[in-house]
Each structure stands twice: as C-alpha cells, then as structure tokens.
Amino acid sequence: MAKMTLEELRKLRAQKQDDLQKRDIAGKDCQIIVGMGTCGIAAGAKVVLDAFLKELDDEKIENVAVTQTGCMGLCYVEPTIEVVVPGMPDTIYGKVDADVARKIVKEHIVGKKLVTDHIYDRPSVDIMKNGGR
C-alpha cells in the first residue's frame, strides 16, 4: 500500500463501503464474525474460531468468510459471534462453544434455520449505518 492523497482515501472509502454493503468478501456471500476481544478470547473464542474453520472445511462449504471483530459488549454470554446469511436476519449468537459452532454451521448456514437458545440481540443500533452527517 502506498501513501494516499485525500482523493485516494475518498475513493477507497467509497469502494469499501460498497463491499461492506454487499457483505461480499472475495466472492463469499456468508460471513461468520467472531468477537475476539480479551473477554471473548478468555471465554474460548479461539476454540470457537478453530471449530468454525474445521467444520466449514470438513463440510466443504466455501461461500463463508470467517472474520474477527472486537468485543460486542455481551460479556455475560461470551464467546459471541455474528452470522450473516443472505435472505436471513443477521444473527448474534452467545455462549458459543465448539459444539454450538458446528450446530450453527449445520442448522443456520446450511439449513437456513436459527439455532435456538443461543440467540442474543445486538445491544444497540448502528449510528454509522446511514453514514453522512
């Protein structure tokens, strides 16, 4: 990456906003986002991340991107993850362990059904959603 000018920053932002809108990362339309703050990691987020990667690999599912993010604030149900599947509501799961991770892949990603007992709500609306001032 080279140093940018103002114009280049604005161009980059527009392009990335578009990507984020489409939730499209390198041709993958589904996303699993794992909360990887110190709290999440301490509660087992790394194990969960590995479980997702292994399960997706075992099941030969290739349209799912697994990424990380910071703490979502739901400390009492760590580890927390978010699942984004086209045509389904974006869903946050809490108290996820390796078993639940496998269940999420089978039921949510493949079966297009929500996994009961582990759904939590994002604690707040997104103030940046509508962009602009």
Added chain:
Amino acid sequence: MSVVHVKINGIPVEVEAGSTVLAAAKAAGVKIPTLCNQEDLKPTASCGLCIVKMEGSPKIQRACASPVQEGASYITDDPELFKARKTVIEMILSTHPAECLTCIRNQNCELQQLAAEFGIREQPFTPRVRRLPKDESSPSIITDPSKCIKCGRCVEVCQDLQGVYALEFIGRGDEVQMVPACGLNLSESPCVKCGQCAAHCPVGAIYERDDTDKVRDAIYDADKIVVANMAPSVRVAIGEGFGLPEGTVTTGKIYTALRQIGFDKVFDTNFAADLTIMEEGNELVHRLTHGGVLPLMTSCCPAWTDYMEKYYPDMIPNFSTAKSPMQMQGAVTKTYWAEKAGIDPSKIVNVAIMPCTAKKFEIGRDSNMSSSGFQDTDISITSRELIRMIKAKGIDFAHLEESDADSPIGEYTGAGTIFGNTGGVMEAAIRTAYFAVTGKELEGVEVDSVRGPEGVRTAVVDVNGLKLKVAIVSGLVNAKQVMEEVRKARAEGAEPPYHFIEVMACKGGCISGGGQPYASNDANRAARTAGLYSDDEHCAKRCSHQNPSIKKIYDEYLGAPLSEKAEELLHTTYQQRPLYK
C-alpha cells in the same frame, strides 16, 4: 518584573508574579505550616499541611505549589484548615516513633516543633510504626528509616541538588522508603557523603555519624596529646547553636571553648588552606606555563572528589594533586609540628572540626591519608557535633573570652578563611598565582568577578595579560554542566573552555556543608559568606604567600612548593570508583 497584588488573611501584599502563595504569605508576615517544603527544593507538595483557601474557589490549594493570582484573597487558617492540618500531624505522629528524648534531632526537629505548635496532647490513632534497621554502613551518614516521614526531601536533594542519585523512592504506599536502589546500603551506593540529605531532613531519619565519644575518650586519655584544627566555615556557624546572629564570626570563642573542652593544642585549618594555595596555586602556574593538563580542578572538597572518581573518572588528570587543607594540616601536625614540639607523633590525636560529613570518609580514604606514618587526621567531627560537645561541657559560649590559636600552624591569612565559601578557593588562588606569575602583589585583593551565590559562575581574570578563564561551581548537580563542556572540548580537540575550575559539593560552599547547624537557605548562606569575607577583611595579611608561618614552614621544612617533601606529605592520587558495589 511584573507584580501581583493579593490579600493574605485580609492583609494586602504585593509580590513578584509567579510567586507562590506561601511566599506571598511570608511577605505578609503570615506563617503557613509546612513540613515537606524546603527553600532549596522545588515543592513536592507531599505533606499537605500548607493547604489554603482562595476566596470564591471551592478548591483547596497547596500554598507551596500554587502561584498567586492577581487580585485573589487567600485564607490561610480557619477551623476547617486547622482541623485538617492537625489531623495530618496526628497521623504522621502515629507512624513516627515517639522517641524524642533519645533522638539526635531532639529540640531541632521540624515535626516535634509542629506537634508543639499545634498543641497535640493525645494520640487519637493507633500507633503504627514500621521498625526498619538503621543503615550504619557509611562512615559519614546514618539513616534510620523507622523515623523517616517520607517527605522526599532527601531524594530531591540527592537527585536534583546534587545529581548523585544515591537515594531513590523504593516501594509504594505504606511501604515506600527513601533508600539506595536494589536493596544496597549507602556505602555500596553512589553516595558521595556530602550530607546534604541530613542537612535537609526535617526529622532524625538521616544524620551525621556521631564521633564525639571518640574525641572525649582521647581527651580523657592522659597519654594522648589531643589537637584540634578548625575549618574556615566552622567559625561563622557555631554561634547559631548559641543564639548568636547568623554569620557571626566566633573564631576566638571557639578556640577558648576547645581549650575548655580539653584540647591540648588548638590549631586552625586555615593555616593549611594557605598551604593548599601555595601548592595548588603553584601547580596551576606550572600547568599553565609548562603545557600541563588543563583545566586544573580543585580537590579540597571530598564529596566532589568522590563524585569525580565515580561519575567523571576521566577528569583524574585534571585534578589538583594537592590534598585538602584538613589532610595537609594533619600531615604537617604529625611531622613538622611534632618534630618542632618534640612530641612523639604516635601520641598525637588530631581532631578536625569540619562543616562536612564527607570529611569523616576522607580521613581514611587511602594510604595517602597516612603520609606522616600515622593516620594524619584521627577524627573528624562536624560543627553540629562540636556544638553538642560545647553544650555538654556546660560552656556559656556566647559570653566566652576570645583567645588565639596555637603557633605555628594556627596562623592564617584572609585567603585561607575564604576557603569556606564558593569562589573563595578561586580567589585565594588568584591572589597567590598573580604573585607567582608576576612577582607583584595583586592590587586590591578582592576579585569580585569570582564572588557570588550562583551554582555556576564563570569569569575571565586578567593576570598580567594572561586571560585566566575560570569556572566556579557549587551544588554538585551544577558540576555536570561544566564537566560536559570540558569533555566536549576535549573530544573535539578544542581549547579547554577553562583554565581553572573550583567545585564545592554543597550549595554556597562549605558554609552550608552537610555538617553545619540546620539552616539550609539562601539568607543563611549569604550571612555566613558575609561573615567569612569580613574575617578576610579583618586579616592583616590577605594572601597565602604572605603568611609568615607559611614562609617559615617552607624555609624550615618543606623547601619550596611542589618539592619532593611537599609532594610526599601534601599531595595525593585518585582512582576510579564504581558507582555500585
């Protein structure tokens, strides 16, 4: 200078902008209680006693650290402030051993004074004194951490005033201690024994090693010939211990007191100061005229010498090889005088009375200190110790008759007496060096350009066309700046920035040494310095080379300055010393 107008308890006062509330209160004649605050040091604001209110502000300020605001009205005492201060004192007392009667600071302890002023009559808080072992490893200074109130003055003195960094804050909270790093004791630390920590300690947590019993034992030993020699600055400080005005010259009274205490002979270190000038002055002239290592640096201050050996060992070739006056005095006492008086030098106990705690270390620093074949100086006590001895003897010092020192090593000139203040060694050396170079006496012996209280003072003195560049340093932290200048010039192969550098470890010189009566402030320094300059003015002879007894010792015994005999008795060597052992 812009001024600020404020009111202190309703009293209008005008002070320089930037002054603290504490200073403004002082100007208004109002005393605000303090404990950690000390004039020499920047405010640490640790004790919390100087809290004051500013009308119209909800915040309570610390007078020591708050600059005055134009038009402000300060309240320094009200029931709330009084109560808080009293509670702070009571809390400090609950962690301080109640051992006033056996404490070295009994009757001159700042905490004791505050407790008395606030009328503390009971102890509301359960006593909680941390008992910690004393550090008696140093020949000069003893620390008693059990008595430490952690005001932080000693650390500030050691680091900011002296640049030595022997003392540190260790631990935190209730466990905090002011001690050398890494659990080392003082003798293993970079301590240079200047004793400024002791001079600034408000309580009995750091103090000089007391050698007065050794002196008494010698005096009461019928076999011993006990002789005294008193340093220049002692004569302007002892009076303070007996209620005389600061800076009063009491030379004759001290001689009398020493005799009453039981000293067999009373000499004066000022004689050896003149002797030092003969050696060091000629050394300077020799180096100037023979392409010797320059700048030449004075070596009479043992704390400075220790500091140089630890922090600037590369300056050893620059150091004057001349011993300090105390050590020269000792060497000639046990050789020249012993021979003349027909006394077996092994029976002589030579007691030095010094403003200094480092002198206690210097008397045994290496084999050069035994050039007479015996330890040249047996005991070195401080001014404070002498005051205690005079008091213990029941002497009414203020009303004593004056007497003279014993001859021939008690006679001195004005040049010898000004050794006690910053710039004095320089001035004395110039007076004699001028004569040595030109063969003529310096007209108007007072060299004003080298006088003054600044931490670093530089001057160019015209010695018959030779522009002598000099620097005068007091307060060890200031030595760094000058040493770095010298190092830089040396590294660049440039001309040395100075020909001659005088360094005294303590701010203002020996008059404010670590062993002097407690009064570390600039007004006191000015008074003691003025005392020495007036002693100089009152001397019949004001240049060392004019001292008849000095002429005599060279004629009868030493030959000439820097002669083989003089080198053997009056000069020494230096060695690099590690910062930590």
Added chain:
Amino acid sequence: MAVRNYILVCGGTACESSRSKEILKALQDEAVKQGVADDIQIVQTGCFGFCEQGPIVKVLPEDSFYVKVQPSDAAELIAEHVIKGREVKRLLYDKDKASKHAQVEDIKFYQKQFRIVLRNCGFIDPENINEYIARDGYSGLERALFEMTPEDIINELKTAGLRGRGGAGFPTWMKWNFSRNVESDIKYVVCNADEGDPGAYMDRSTLEGDPHSILEAMTICGKCIGAHQGFIYIRAEYPLAIRRLEIAMKQSRELGLLGKDILGSGFDFDIEIRLGAGAFVCGEETALLQSIMGHRGMPVPRPPFPAVKGLWEKPTVINNVETWANIPVIMHKGGEWFSKIGDADSHGTKVFALTGKICNSGLVEVPMGTTLREIVFDIGGGIANGKKFKAVQTGGPSGGVITSENLDTPIDFGSLIKIGSMMGSGGMIVMDEDDCMVDVAKFYLNFTVDESCGKCMPCRIGGKTMLAILDKITAGNGTMKDMDLLTEIGETMRKSALCALGQTSPNPIISTMRFFRDEYLAHIVDKRCPAGKCKKLVTYTIDPDKCKGCTACARRCPVEAISGSIKQPHKIDTTKCIKCGTCVKVCKFGAISVH
C-alpha cells in the same frame, strides 16, 4: 430454505420468570393449529435487555418488537402477523412516541443503548483499516485537515459539549484551547489508556475493537493544537490492545494517515506507545506524564496544568481513551448532532462496565441522563438469582454507592456528584443483599491503599489508618469513636491529599457510612454482620426443628465442629467452627443459619 418469519421469544431470566416458556409453547401450538408451522421458526433467545417490558417477542424480518406478551396473545400474533402480515399494534413498543429519545434520529425505541464510542466494536475487524475507513473512519480527520481551522475544531467541540470521560468531566474544548494558545515549538498529545479501576474494561474493549478511532482522534488534536507527536500510555497487561494498536499504527503509516505529510496536507503527526507497569496511580495525569518521561510515576502538584506545561515542560493535551473515541464522530457528524444526545448537564454517551450481582454483565453505552434503574434492570436484566438489589458502586474506588432510593437519578456528571458518587471512568458494580457494605468499603480502600504511590502523607497514612479502623470494625472491635475518626480522616484526605487518588479514596467509606449507617452500627454496637460476610462476626447455628439428623454436615465439616447422632438434631461448636460455610452448602433442609 429460509422460512417466512422467525419468531424470537426472549428466554432471559427476567422474561422467563414472567412466563416466556408458556408463550413459546402457545406460539408453537398456534402455528400448528393455524397451519403455518413449516413457514416459520420459533426460537428461544437470550436476554434482549429490556426486561422491564418483558416478556418480549420479536418477529423477523420485520423487526417487530412486541412487549408484555402473554400466552393468550399467541393466536393473534400468528393469525395477524404471520398469516396476514399485519403487525399487532397494541403489543408493539413503538406506539409510545413520547419517549425522550424521540427527537434523535436512528434510535430505535426498544434499545436503551446508544453506541458512539463503541460504534465499531463488534462491527469491524480491528486489524483491517479498510473496514474502519468504510465506516466513515478518517473522514473526521479529512475535515480537520482540509476544511477546518484549529479554531473551527475547538468550536465544534464546544458545540458538542464533550466533557472528559476519565472521571472529572472537564470540558475537552477548554483543555485543547489552553494548549493551542500556549506558544511553543513542541507540543504533545497523550492518550491515557492506563485503565485500572477494579472491574473496569471499557478502554480495553475500545482499543481492541476500534484502535483507529484513537489514532484518528489524536491526529485531529495534533492538527488543532499544533502538536506533531503523540503518546499512547497503555498498561502492559493489555497485550491484545497493544498489538492491535501497533497493527493499526503500521497500517495508518502505510496509507499516509500517520507520519509525514498526512494525506498530502503538509501536516506531520506520529504516535508512540509507552507501556505502563500496572501502577493504578499512573492513570492520574501528572503521574502518567512522569512515567512517560521515565521517572517514577508519582503525581506532581498542579498548576502548572499539563495543557500548559506537561511532557518535558511542553503543552500537552491528555485525554482518556473514551474521550478520544468520541472525537472522530463529533468531527464527522458535527457537534450539533452530538449535543442532542444526553441531557442538559452532560452531552453524549457514557460507557460502563456493568458487573457484580447482575444478570447481564457487560459493556454498555447509554446516553447521558439514562437512569441507573434502566441500566441495572433493563440492560442488565436485574439482580442475579432473584436476590434483592442493594446498591451500585460507580466511579470505582473513587466513587460512592448509589442506593435504591436514588435509582432514578439520571446519570450525568452533576447528578452523580449530588448523590455522593461520581462518574469515574465507568466501572459499575452491582451489589445485592448478600454484600456487606462495610466489607465493600474495605475492599475499595484496600485497593487504593495498595495503589497509593506513597508520596503524600494524607493519602499514605490516612488510607492505611482508615483501613486499620475498618479491620477493627469488621472484627467486632469497633467503637463509636471509630466512626468519628473515619469521618475525620476522610475529610482530611479530601482536603489535603495531593492527587485525585488520595482525595477520593475515602469516598466509598464516607458514602457507605452515609447510606448504610445501620450496617456500621450493627458491626459496632451489635457486633453482627447483617450480610453474614464478616467472618469474625458471624456464627453458624443449626435450627433443631429443621435438622433431620442426616449427618451430612457433620461428615463434611473440615474441623469436626458439628456433633450429633443420626436422626437427632445436630449442634455446632462455635469455638471450633472456622466459618467456612460448607455445612450451609450441604444441608438439604436449610437448617443451618448464619447470623
């Protein structure tokens, strides 16, 4: 294949206790009855954080939020919403448009939280600068560099009304303006990330989840005051935050958002990280600056204030992480927007780390002016295990307790001071009936005594002396005079300690003495600990009427203090009892009581 509707039934503790299980069953039955079982999925979820209005049912994808739903509503919900596609208006929360957030765009009513500081936490990959940029990251810096003068920036902050989030709430624009107005060739910008309050982790989460927001904010400040060097002082115990900051700084430098000639503007700014060694007092700004300069971290007297004379005697703006994290949003959305959030006293939001005896512990960000009741009972889901609420400690070891009578106090800087606590950095610890308030006070004091730097006498000695007195009281040896001494020392420390740590460390004691005087008196006069926490004041007894003589307690007692024969009531020898509590845990009949 995805279904038509997802019906989410809240299964949080509070909702479950108000019959959410029955609702779930009723909905399932109705779905079958009305023939839509295959078109929808009904799932039980975790707490939605709006417990006061529970039980809660949410229907997706419409995002319809139904509150106070009863099992009898199931038929209507299926028939109307699922089959006819019409929301059941009478159950919707949105019908109440009079809510105080109504003017603020974008806020949905069913969520109490409003995230400015944490806007990106949980949304973006913190190790990918592109995601930050995509969410309007560095657009605040764009404005600051190309569209605004330093004065404009100050004015924007002034309009926003942002106050420092580190505790004292000093107006941020004033601080910046002081530094801006001092003439100096060198100035510094410092981020205080030395978070140390027990139970607080707001800053850590912000740094871990959104490191670029701090970098962007510090650069904006640099532009405003004319500084070219920033320092982030962060405790070494936060390795993940440090790593993410380092990655973020590297990415920013590569893109020219940090370093020389930022975005071609000609403005230079760079940041270095300084690691703290974990001393709490280094969160105090003057001690922190000492530590950055390589000195022992001890507070020094103010004035001079760092904004005028800080690092190496140069003007230095120092703000904490949360304050910084607000800056890019203010620059991006404008001070006007920001000023509308919160209440009259304090604008914007506040992040709290909600912990203690609470159902939903977590990191919450609420608009200023939200009440404590909303945080504890709505967001936090109330007290765990059905116990009774006793108090909340805000402001960490510098704050005080807030009792149930003040639960409706709006949370802002002014209101909290009025009720004897303070905002602090955002620790919020909930206590229930099992907590002994004397013990709680002792806990906090123990912390500050441990963390006192030892420099100033009122703090060093006062704290330790108070602790000794509290020890005495909790051991049953207290006297009424001790209450006076505690007050006396507390007042003295408030007035005469050098820094905020010492001045505020008596607060937990003063505050608990004020609100729970009866508990102190119980310890001192009755020699009793009402909560049963203070071991030395507690006795264990067996109720002979309830004891069945099962011997379970006697067998488990580690010191053989319990005796009795089978099927006969047992007895505890109080001289042997070590008050370990094992017997209480193993007794199946609730026969053992603690007094």
